[in-house]
Amino acid sequence: MTPSLTLILGGARSGKSTFAEQLAQERFRQPLYLATAECTDPEMAARIAAHRARRGPHWRCVEEPLDLAGALQASDPACDGVLVECLTTWLANVLVKEGEAAVATRRQALLAALASSPRPLILVSNEVGLGIVPEYPLGRQFRDLAGWLNQDLAREAHAVAFLVAGLPMWLKR
Amino acid sequence: MTPSLTLILGGARSGKSTFAEQLAQERFRQPLYLATAECTDPEMAARIAAHRARRGPHWRCVEEPLDLAGALQASDPACDGVLVECLTTWLANVLVKEGEAAVATRRQALLAALASSPRPLILVSNEVGLGIVPEYPLGRQFRDLAGWLNQDLAREAHAVAFLVAGLPMWLKR
Amino acid sequence: MTPSLTLILGGARSGKSTFAEQLAQERFRQPLYLATAECTDPEMAARIAAHRARRGPHWRCVEEPLDLAGALQASDPACDGVLVECLTTWLANVLVKEGEAAVATRRQALLAALASSPRPLILVSNEVGLGIVPEYPLGRQFRDLAGWLNQDLAREAHAVAFLVAGLPMWLKR
Incomplete structure (x- = not known):
């Protein structure tokens, strides 16, 4: 059994992280947090520290910006x-650092x-395609790739929730 | 009992206002319309006049751009x-006129x-976090604050609807 | 009976086209594909060719960028x-080529x-109003018109689905 x-x-600030962490707390005794964001500035460092404090000490944490499959x-x-x-x-890390072929x-x-x-596994991903067409080519390219990735992930997933204002709509379950 | x-x-032009006004018409005999938008230009004046005509004369109307709690x-x-x-x-009024601490x-x-x-109470609010990351810092800051505000409001609310093309999805009820 | x-x-890359084509395949023996996009560049030509190959030879295809009612x-x-x-x-074709009155x-x-x-009929349309306010006037105007159009279409429709990551939420059915 898989x-x-x-x-x-x-979307941004839709409560995805908090919701996903609560699911993980309920389901896993010894959860691993696999972070793709790199700590590149003080604002990010503060956000990462706040996330860690919220999750508590029984979580393990690994950071991997590119080789997610390997991690x-x-x-x-x-x-x-x-x-x-x-x-x-x-996706943004791979696109910016390694280019579209690497994606x-x-x-x-x-x-x-x-x-x-x-x-x-519990995966968190952003929905980014519900605004008007971005003005710049990289914005349009990223929006396309992000939408296709979410479709791929949703196809593989056993359960999919779409969050608005912290509240889930289950699209698949 | 609360x-x-x-x-x-x-989102923008999702039919939020019309839907919220219909709810208010059904539920309240003597509704108060508490408007946060200021009438700063002719386009806005026309929109406000159209809203008033649609609601009808039994509505009372108060405008308050900043001190919503007081109003x-x-x-x-x-x-x-x-x-x-x-x-x-x-939120935009407070952020632009009074700054982030005031928010x-x-x-x-x-x-x-x-x-x-x-x-x-019936509250109307915009979901603004489902596009790509805004290019300018104020856009990102506003998007974050708007998303967190919506989460706070949704937590307090007894019922939450998300509208697309005039049609509600009830996230909580 | 109508x-x-x-x-x-x-949204963009939400799986709307694939989902709509599957519905049409299930429901129609001899479907007509009425395309509003014009083939103006090689990227678009490639996308149109891919769509055609996916749909198969029993589809008929008509292109009409402006006079959709006539088509x-x-x-x-x-x-x-x-x-x-x-x-x-x-909508974008009409707005850009003929102006707002023509819309x-x-x-x-x-x-x-x-x-x-x-x-x-099966109609595909984009939801574009869930990001922050566009910076430029044409963006705001288009977003308003697109939202109002979607409300009009949803009011007439017998069934309305909102897709995220390829998965439908039925708002009306």
């Missing part, structure tokens, strides 16, 4: 579940790693 | 329900006023 | 259902053509 894959979608495969076997946050930041390769590797994960 | 608090969320507490006791439109405009203070006062309201 | 009108709403009325009587993609591109006229004609259609 362990469960849950996808939490939502999932290498993750500590003592952990009984993984929360990945967030896929949209990971396709890494996405395939990620989808394979998700399908063969020995542990249940 | 009077009911209903939050109506949606709620001072509202005419003859009114048996209040429609506040909209919270996102109020925190006024938000606390607003949440306290909502919790102690002697009358049922 | 033939059914189904509206498929969603619906003139459509091949041998077809037993029409998929229109997409209304937001049509009102063509929208009225479109709504009349939808109401009197002898064939079932």
Whole structure:
């Protein structure tokens, strides 16, 4: 039996992280937090510290901005579940640092790693396609790639929630 | 028993106002319309006049761009329900005119006023976090504050609807 | 009995097209694809070719960027259902090429053509109002017109779905 894959979608400040962490607390005794954001400035450092304090000491934490498939495969076997946050930041990292061709390769590797994960997973990702067309080409390209990635993840997921103002709508469950 | 608090969320031109006014017409005999938008230009004046004509003469109307908590507490006791439109405009007013520190203070006062309201309330607010990351810092700051405000309001509310194309999805009820 | 009108709403890369095509495949033996996008550059040509290949040879295809009402009325009587993609591109075409006054006229004609259609219809349209306020006036104007159009279409439609990551939420059915 494949362990469960849950996808939490939502806009900026929609309560995705808090909701996903609560799910992980309920489901996992020894959760692993797999962070894709890099700590590049004091604002980000403060946000990461606040997240850590909220989660509590029994969480393990790994940071991996690019090789998400590898990080999932290498993750500590003592952990009984993984929360990945967030896929949209990971996509932006790969697109900006490695280019569009790398997105396709890494996405395939990620989808394979998700399908063969020995542990249940909770993924957090941003919905970014509900505004008007971005003015600049990178914005349009990123919006396309993010939308396609979310479709791929939703297809693989056993459960998908879309959050607005902290409240979930379950699209699949 | 606390009077009911209903939050109506949606994007621009999603039919939030019309839906909220219909709810208020159904529920209140003598509704108060508490407007946060200021009449600063002819386009706005025309829009406000059209809203008034649509609502009809039995509505009372108060305008308050900043001190929403005070306006709620001072509202005419003859009114048996209040429609506040909209919270996102109020947030923008406070942020631009008084700064980010004032947002925190006024938000606390607003949440306290909502919790102690002697009358049922219907609040209208915009969901603004579902596009790509804004290019300019004020846009990002406003988007964060608007999302957190909506989460706070949704937590307090007894019922929350998210509107798309004039049609409600009830997230809480 | 009026033939059914189904509206498929969603953001960019939300899976609207694929979902709408699957509905049309299930419902129509001889579907007509009514495209509003013009083939103006190689990227668009490639996308149109990919769409055609996906749909298969039994589809008929008509392109009409502006006179959508006329194209619906003139459509091949041998077809037993029409998929229109997409209304937001049509709106942008009319606004940019003919101006705002033409939008009102063509929208009225479109709504009349939808109401009197002898064939079932599936319409695809973008939700664009869930980001922050656009910086430039044309962006704000387009966002308003697109939101009002979606409300008009949703009011006429017998069924309305809102897609996120390829998954439908039925707002009306």
